[in-house]
Amino acid sequence: xxxxxVMTSGGDAPGMNAAVRAVVRMTxxxxxxxxxxxxxxxxxxxxxxxxKKMAWSDVRGWLSEGGTLIGTARCMAFxxxxxxLTGAKHLIEAGIDALVVCGGDGSLTGADLxxxxxxxxxxxxxxxxxMTEEQVAPYRHLNIVGLVGSIDxxxxxxxxxxxxxxxxxxxxxxxxxxGSTALSHSRAFIVEVxxxxxxxxxxxxxxxxxxxxxxxxxxPPEGEDWESDMCKVLQKHRDMGKRKTIIIVAxxxxxxxxxxxxxxxxxxxCVNRLGLDTRVTTLGHTQRGGTPCAYDRMLxxxxxxEAVEAVLDSTPETPSPVIAINENKITRKPLMExxxxxxxxxxxxxxxxxxxxxxxxxPEFAD
Ligand code: ADP
Numbered sequence: 001x002x003x004x005x006v007m008t009s010g011g012d013a014p015g016m017n018a019a020v021r022a023v024v025r026m027t028x029x030x031x032x033x034x035x036x037x038x039x040x041x042x043x044x045x046x047x048x049x050x051x052k053k054m055a056w057s058d059v060r061g062w063l064s065e066g067g068t069l070i071g072t073a074r075c076m077a078f079x080x081x082x083x084x085l086t087g088a089k090h091l092i093e094a095g096i097d098a099l100v101v102c103g104g105d106g107s108l109t110g111a112d113l114x115x116x117x118x119x120x121x122x123x124x125x126x127x128x129x130x131m132t133e134e135q136v137a138p139y140r141h142l143n144i145v146g147l148v149g150s151i152d153x154x155x156x157x158x159x160x161x162x163x164x165x166x167x168x169x170x171x172x173x174x175x176x177x178x179g180s181t182a183l184s185h186s187r188a189f190i191v192e193v194x195x196x197x198x199x200x201x202x203x204x205x206x207x208x209x210x211x212x213x214x215x216x217x218x219x220p221p222e223g224e225d226w227e228s229d230m231c232k233v234l235q236k237h238r239d240m241g242k243r244k245t246i247i248i249v250a251x252x253x254x255x256x257x258x259x260x261x262x263x264x265x266x267x268x269x270c271v272n273r274l275g276l277d278t279r280v281t282t283l284g285h286t287q288r289g290g291t292p293c294a295y296d297r298m299l300x301x302x303x304x305x306e307a308v309e310a311v312l313d314s315t316p317e318t319p320s321p322v323i324a325i326n327e328n329k330i331t332r333k334p335l336m337e338x339x340x341x342x343x344x345x346x347x348x349x350x351x352x353x354x355x356x357x358x359x360x361x362x363p364e365f366a367d
Contacts, residue, residue: 001031001032001033002027002032002033002097002098002143002311002312003032003033003035003094003095003096003097003098004023004027004032004033004034004035004096004097004098004099004100004308004311005034005035005036005037005051005091005094005096005098005099005100006019006020006023006024006027006034006035006036006037006070006099006100006101006102007036007037007038007040007041007043007044007070007099007100007101007102008020008040008068008070008071008072008102008103008149009040009041009072009073009075009101009102009103009104009106009107009110010040010072010074010103010104010106010107010149010150011072011103011104011150011151011288012067012068012072012149012163012288012289013068013149013150013151013161013162013163013164013166013167013288014066014067014151014162014163014166014167014288014289014290014291014292014293014296015149015162015163015166015292015296015297015299015300016067016068016072016102016149016162016163016300017059017062017063017065017066017067017068017069017292017300018062018063018064018162018292018296018297018300018301018304019102019147019149019162019300019301019303019304019307020036020059020062020068020069020070020102020304021059021062021063021301021304022300022301022302022303022304022305022307022308023100023147023304023307023308024036024054024056024058024059025056025059026304026305026307026308026309027308028055028056030308030312032308032312033053033095034053034054035051035052035053035054035094035096036051036052036054036058036070037050037051037070037099038050038051038052038070038071039070039071039072039073039075040071040072040073040074040075040103040107041073041075041077041078041083041087041107041110042073042075042077042078043071044078044086044087044090044091045075045077045078045083045086045087045090046090047086047089047090047093047094051090051091051094051096063297063301064291064292064297065291066166066289066290066291066292067289068149072103078110079110081117081121084113084114084117084121085121085124085125087114088114088118088121088122088125088142089125089130089131091139091142092122092125092131092135092136092139097138097139097141097142097143098142098143098144098145098311098314099111099114099142099143099144099145100145100146100147100304100307100308100311101144101145101146101147102146102147102148102149102162103146103147103148103149103150104148104149104150104152104154104155105154105155105339105342105343108146108148108322108335108338108339109339111144111146111320111335112144112146112320112335112336112339114142114144115142115143115144115320118141118142119140119141122136122139122140140316141316143311143314143320144320144335145307145310145311145314145320145321145322145323146320146321146322146323146335146338147162147300147303147304147307147322147323148161148162148322148323148324149161149162149163150162150163150164151163151164151166151167151194151195151201151287151288152164152194152195152196152198152200152201153195153198153200153201154195154196154197154198154200154342155322155338155339155342156338156341156342156345156360156361157322157324157326157333157337157338157341158322158324158325158326158333158338159324159325159326159327160295160299160325162296162299162300162303163288163292163296164200164201164296165293165295165296165299166290166291166292166293166295166296167194167201167287167288168201168204168205168208169293170283170286170287170290171191171193171201171205171283171287172205172208172209174191174281174283174286174287175191175205175209175211175246175248176209178191178246178281179209179244179246182243182244182245182246183243183244185277186243186244186277187244187245187276187277187278187279188234188244188245188246188247188267188270188274188276188277188278188279189244189245189246189247189278189279189280189281190247190249190263190266190267190270190278190279190280190281191205191211191246191247191248191249191263191281191282191283192249192250192251192263192280192281192282192283193205193248193249193250193251193283193287194250194251194283194287194288195216195217195250195251195252196251196252197217197252197345197346197349198217198218198250198252199214199215199216199217199218199219199250199252199253201250201287202214202215202216202248202249202250202253203216205248206248209246209248210246211246211247211248212233212234212237212242212245212246212247213230213233213234213247213248214247214248214249214250215247215248215249215250215253215261215266216250216252216253217250217252217253217254217349218345218349218354218357218358218361219354219357219358220253220254220255220256220261220354221255221256221261222256226255227269227273230269231269231273231274234247234270234274234276235274238274245270245276245278247266247270249261249262249263249266254349256352256354257352258349258350258352263280263282264280267279267280299325302325302330303323303325303330306323306330306332307323310323310332319334319335319336320334320335320336321333321334321335322334322335322338324338341360344360345357345360345361348360
């Protein structure tokens with residue numbers, strides 16, 4: 001009988017509770033014991049009350065709750081081997097032999113490292129006489145399965161991360177609200193959206209709201225004088241009778257020299273060159289919180305179920321999987337390959353190789 005722990009780590013995202021609910025209930029349905037690790041890796045390091053056995057009814061109503069009810073944290077201690085050693089001890093004491101981690105690329109990197117170090121951590125617990133050979137015998141192998149929870153949709157190997165569509169939905173509603181007042185006063189608005197190093201939220205919001213212009217990290221504006229090019233587009237839309245101007249800018253937007261493109265810089269251009277009455281709106285954390293949309297509830301539930309199946313299928317030899325969705329099918333992908341691919345996008349951007357960044361995001365872009 002397996003004892004499966006589930007935790008949420010890194011930035012919170014709508015749908016994380018639905019994922020925890022699915023993991024807990026599927027674990028119980030499969031005749032295993034479910035545990036929640038509270039406060040991300042902090043819960044592993046601190047142990048005690050932060051590792052709690054979960055009953056079926058403990059996750060009742062969680063499908064539609066925003067944020068993460070088991071808490072999340074950025075845990076510096078887990079980045080050190082000492083912290084992970086304490087975490088291993090607490091897991092073994094609780095009798096947990098598998099972990100489902102729902103988080104971003106940082107959390108999943110930590111999870112993979114924890115698993116690869118596991119045999120040596122266990123050995124160290126014996127060697128330092130913290131635990132006996134007998135105590136650790138059933139825990140020679142730790143199963144890890146990743147679920148990607150992030151509003152940014154910034155993980156390679158999966159079409160959607162848990163939370164991204166809820167965030168997109170919230171952004172669209174906000175831009176719609178801004179749009180009606182912009183229209184009344186014939187104003188321009190620069191709307192900054194989240195996404196860290198990923199432009200998915202910005203691009204999809206721009207498409208979904210019919211924005212006039214969009215700035216992303218992966219594809220900086222081309223041309224010597226992109227400012228004039230942008231002005232031409234905005235003016236053309238005005239000449240066609242449009243009474244509002246909406247520019248969406250990702251928080252990580254940069255130019256070809258990697259210099260941030262800030263909302264205030266764009267505002268000054270709109271005011272000084274086009275004479276537009278321009279306001280800046282930073283949407284901030286409204287994009288992160290609140291009720292998950294139907295898609296995220298469904299995605300988190302189907303992936304939570306698959307995560308438990310993957311735990312039950314895994315052997316010491318199989319590499320840790322991350323649960324993905326590809327062309328509408330729930331799939332398993334090698335966790336570390338997904339993380340490495342994600343990092344190589346950031347590296348390509350850092351090296352100003354924007355074509356490569358786009359190809360890594362979308363292999364069809366190469367054609
Ligand atoms: P996200 O998971 O959203 O990318 P972070 O990068 O902040 O968020 O990671 C969340 C937590 O995961 C960190 O606070 C840390 O505890 C753990 N973590 C991240 N990277 C590593 C790593 N390389 N080794 C061990 N733990 C890590």
